[in-house]
Amino acid sequence: MDLDVEQYEAHRKLFWDVIYKTDWSESWLVAVETFHVLIFCLVILCHRASWHGLSGFIFLSLLALMYFAQHLNTLAAERYALFSTEQYFDSDGLFITLIVLLPCTINCILFIISWLLQSWNLMADIKCRQIRISQAASAGDKKRD
Secondary structure, X not given: OXXXXXHHHHHHHHHHHHHHHOOOOOHHXXXXXXXXXXXXXXXXXXXXXXXXXXXXXXXXXXXXXXXXXXXXXXXXXXXXXXXXXXXXXXXXXXXXXXXXXXXXHHHHHHHHHHHXXXXXXXXXXXXXXXXXXXXXXXXXXXXXX
């Protein structure tokens, strides 16, 4: 039991070390931040405007990005000097997980919640129409009698 607590504390410290020691003013990190904010705005826009095609494309693109994250991490670790002043990309992939994958996962979950809400509303609308049609049909039968 104590080992689990110690591991948790070590992971928690590592998480905050990555967050605090990252130079967030680097241009490529600003681009990553901007990308995630843009995707979040598109999630909200796609939900409000019911743009199912665009939301599906973005969702699948985010899943593809998450699928290839290990390869991207390896590539970035080999060539970090081209775009970064620090080597952030470790073999465990902690940095790419926190900075890229976690926001992508959150956006994918938001897409799924949006689709579930839209499906729920569509099913409720269909059921209301069925009830109205059956009430109209029963009212028409009563008038004939």
